[in-house]
Amino acid sequence: MQLGYCREIAASSGGKYYPIADLTSRAVHDIVIQERERELLSSLQALRKTGLEKRAERNIKNLLEGKSFLFFLPSY
Structure with missing residues (x-):
């Protein structure tokens, strides 16, 4: 799969594109945590x-x- 294609998928789905060079194990972990939250x-x-x-x-x-x-309204 070409990186440009991945960028297009991320952009069209409202996601975020991460350059492969930036994806250290720590960066992937942080991304997963952010997405889960x-x-x-x-x-x-x-x-x-x-x-x-x-x-x-x-x-x-x-x-x-x-x-x-x-009728109770919750406080935020």
């Missing part, structure tokens, strides 16, 4: 959003049915 943060944000949406839907349903409910 970014994925975990993204997953947590998606879960938080999903949880808030479900809570809001439940509260709206209870309100429409005339039931009392408590």
Whole structure:
């Protein structure tokens, strides 16, 4: 695979291109850690959003049915 092709793949997928000369074992380790942290943060944000949406839907349903409910907003 040509390096130019790899650069195109990285650019088109929103990723980052790393020159082969810069990829020491430490650099690869750091890249993997950064990517893993970014994925975990993204997953947590998606879960938080999903949880808030479900809570809001439940509260709206209870309100429409005339039931009392408590609505808590998380602090960030």
